[in-house]
Amino acid sequence: MAENERVPVDFHQAMFRIASIAFVTAATVDVGTSFIGAPNLNVMPILVVGILSYVGAVVSWFFPWHRLPVERFLVVIVLPGLALLGFMLMYTGGIHSHILPIFIAPAVFMAAAYGFRAGAAIAIFTAATAALPLFLEGWDAYYFRMLIVLSGATMLSAYIPAQVRQALLREYERRRQEQEQSYVATIGALAAALDAKDRYTEAHSRETAELAVNVGRRLGLAGEQLRLVEYGALLHDIGKIGIPGYILQKPGPLTPEEFAIMREHPVIGERILVSVQFLAPLGPIVRAEHERWNGTGYPDGLKGEEIPIESRIIHACDAFHAMASDRAYRQALPLADIVAEFGRGSGQQFDPRVVEVMLQLIEQDRPHISAQAQASGQPAPESAVSGPRSWAQHMQTIEGLGQQLARTTSTEDICDLIGETVASLVPHDQCRVLLMSEDRARLDIIYMAHVDGTEVIDESMLAVPVAFEDEVLAVIVVLKLGLNQFSLDQLRLLTILANQAAVSMANARLIDRLASAASVDALTGLMNRGAFEDAVNKHLLRPQSWGTLLMFDVVNLRETNVAYGHRAGDAVLKRIANAIRSSIRADDLASRWIGDNFAILAPGIDSVQGEALARRVETALQSERISILWGAAEYHGDALTAQDLVVAALKSIGGNSDTAAA
Incomplete structure (x- = not known):
């Protein structure tokens, strides 16, 4: 069987069920027919053959054969089976034996396991085994004619399961390819979702993957390894799902605290991927994508050949695409500047061999870059919360809110108060407060403020949970048209409001539950x-x-x-x-x-x-x-x-x- 031919576990099991049935059939036929018209019967060989056959049947049926390589079937199953048949043939009369038709079974088994060529070879070997009585006992024309009929029947019997085998394997391969295509579509959807989270890098993952595959092919990668390069490039930023949007879309340099958060995305990405069986091989590749050739990368400080080749390729192609794309804080770099930058980084940040091949490829055919800054994207506004005076004013508002919340016992009224306060403190086009239902199955909009006449093109969003003792009670959502519309200070302000609302909301829910308990019969649940x-x-x-x-x-x-x-x-x-x-x-x-x-x-x-x-x-x-x-x-x-x-x-x-x- 070809090395790249894939045989499903169920197919292995079916083949050995055939072998088990063959053992049982051979033993039953041998024992059952040995007593017909045989005056001088030697019982011991018949019993030995029968016991061995039934043992072989039990082992073939219950043993986990899918763990046995197909290449060992011949030695483990077929040859012992032929030896057993030869033993049975000689002890049941040689040229006068009645079990000759059973010799078809090994060829059928091998045709199912290996295909027609293997089945035909075993058919010839079976005929040679069946011919032993002619050499040991002398010529018999009738027996020779039986051997010729047996050989033809064995060839035909091998051809039929071989054709069935091919049909089953073709169907299995077709379904496997459909499943893989479905996986590829899933990967593409994940990559599109990632790019959609950061509008300045739309199509980044797809175009990085195209370049990475071309580089990998020139480096001699093929088959599964090249597929890992493609899928890894598509999902190399999947960990950014766990990074706040204000960090991803920040127009300027990140603060040390923000960069520390950003450095977690390869680890988050690995955790996501290894939790999905068909994506698990991508986990180590995505984790190592930000490692550097000289060992100064993150998260593990790998260097040189310790870094998977797939990660080294993706890292270089990712960097090229970033340099060649417009960003909110700069225009795309000229090709000459990109080449110079890679020249400085070769042997330091990047694998020299990968850089050499990638630059050769780029000079011959520069890849298309479509990830441009969106026209509606705007730099983040100056924080409306910055400065001591602004914070003092906002804290006065929050203090007044606390006094109002202390007098409010209705959950809906608390949501209204929070929504009105957020709308007055944070610039918005839409502000919502969503309340978690008692069965935790849905979020209901309790408060919503909306600026009339606004059209959704690109929008920024802050979403902060209102949580008490690890239980989410509500969510505060603020939307603003345009990208990068919120600052870290505004997120902090919203978090303070959410924390203040959480205690009041938990108290209100407790009061509701106590009031409900006071009106309900504890045993039946009806009104008291x-x-x-x-x-x-x-x-x-x-x-x-x-x-x-x-x-x-x-x-x-x-x-x-x-x-x-x-x-x-x-x-x-x-x-x-x-x-x-x-x-x-x-x-x-x-x-x-x-x-x-x-x-x-x-x-x-x-x-x-x-x-x-x-x-x-x-x-x-x-x-x-x-x-x-x-x-x-x-x-x-x-x-x-x-x-x-x-x-x-x-x-x-x-x-x-x-x-x-x-």
């Missing part, structure tokens, strides 16, 4: 008596209110508690609550009134519809084998209080219910 009574009284105060109040009483709950314990009784109450919850409408109110009594207020329905509702609850409980009694009280604006309705409904209990099976 106090909350239900208040809600019913408020409803009754509405003009022309009418409807029906239902009361339910659980049959024999006390006996259940005595016989099986309170856990069993609590389980019954929970099932009743679930049945009520699934039966009522969205506008209905449900409560565990007290003990084993439940209540439902159903506005806008009469006693007939109320009875239908009670029957639905009864039906839902029939499968639970729980019995209830119920009563109803209809009202038409004539009830004084909730207590009046409850008393009336309780008096009617017993006359309306058919008890379910206990």
Whole structure:
């Protein structure tokens, strides 16, 4: 088999399942037919052959053969199988043996493993093995004719699985290529996303990859290594996903603190890549892309040949593309200046051999550079927060905000206060405060300020989480048209506001939870008596209110508690609550009134519809084998209080219910 031919694990397994079945078939046929018309039978050889065959079948079926190189199949499987067949042939009568057709199996196996040529070679070897009785026992014309038929049948039997094998491998290779193309598309999308984060380097990764592949090819790289160069160049900046946008888009030199953050992106990139199986080989390449030939690079200080060749190529091509591109803080360098810069860096920053090949390539055919500074890009404005006086004014505003937040217990009101403060302190075209839902499944916009008439072309964004004890409660988002519109001071200011809002928001949520807990029955999750009574009284105060109040009483709950314990009784109450919850409408109110009594207020329905509702609850409980009694009280604006309705409904209990099976 060719070295570059890829055989899937399932194919290995299928081949050895064939071998296992062949062993079982050979043993069964041999043992089963040896007793037919044989007066002087030697049982021992038959038993030995049968046992060996069944052992071979078990081993072939269960052994992890995918760990065995295909090149060793001949020695491990085929030759021992032929030896076993020769042994069986001689001990079952030689030229009078009845097992000759089994000799087809080794050729079938080899054709499936190696293809038709290997199968045909084994067919010839099989015929030679089967011819041994002619040399040992003398000539027999009938047996010779059988050998000729066997040889033809073996060739045909080898041809069929060989063709099936080729078809399967072609299909496997087609699917593998489709998967790889899908991976390449994924890589391209990742690279495009990276370039989109930094508009000054749009198409940077793609064009760097094109140059790197050409350099790698001239250096003698091919196949998988060249593919790693291409994919590594496309994703060499993937770690910048974890770098704040204000650092990536800063028009001037980075501060030491900002540069320290920027130096982390190769490590971040490696972590991202190694977490994805098909991208894992790119991890070390991306990590080493900023290493220098003289050992002064980062993050590991590698030097010379310690740096992977793929990383050295990408590093040089990345530097060339950066020099040849317009940036926010400078125009693209002339080619002569780029060549001079690489001349100074050769043997220091760059691999001399890579530089030599790359410059030769560039002089012959300068690569196309399309990554230009965007027309809408503008240098970052002077910070609106800079200077002692500005900070003092902003701190006064923040102090006033703190006093307002201390008096606010509504989460939505807190979001409004934060949004209004941010909008007054930070220049913006749009300001949003998004609140995390209780189930943490979505962010809801609570506050939004927008400047009318603005058109989104390029925009800068600050997004700061409002987090308390590692839990994100909300997010503050500020947008401004144009690139590089926010400063580090504005980010700090927004962070201060977020931290101040976090404590108030956490307190407000705690108050909401406590208020909810005070109105909910802890066991069933329905409204408790106090909350239900208040809600019913408020409803009754509405003009022309009418409807029906239902009361339910659980049959024999006390006996259940005595016989099986309170856990069993609590389980019954929970099932009743679930049945009520699934039966009522969205506008209905449900409560565990007290003990084993439940209540439902159903506005806008009469006693007939109320009875239908009670029957639905009864039906839902029939499968639970729980019995209830119920009563109803209809009202038409004539009830004084909730207590009046409850008393009336309780008096009617017993006359309306058919008890379910206990």
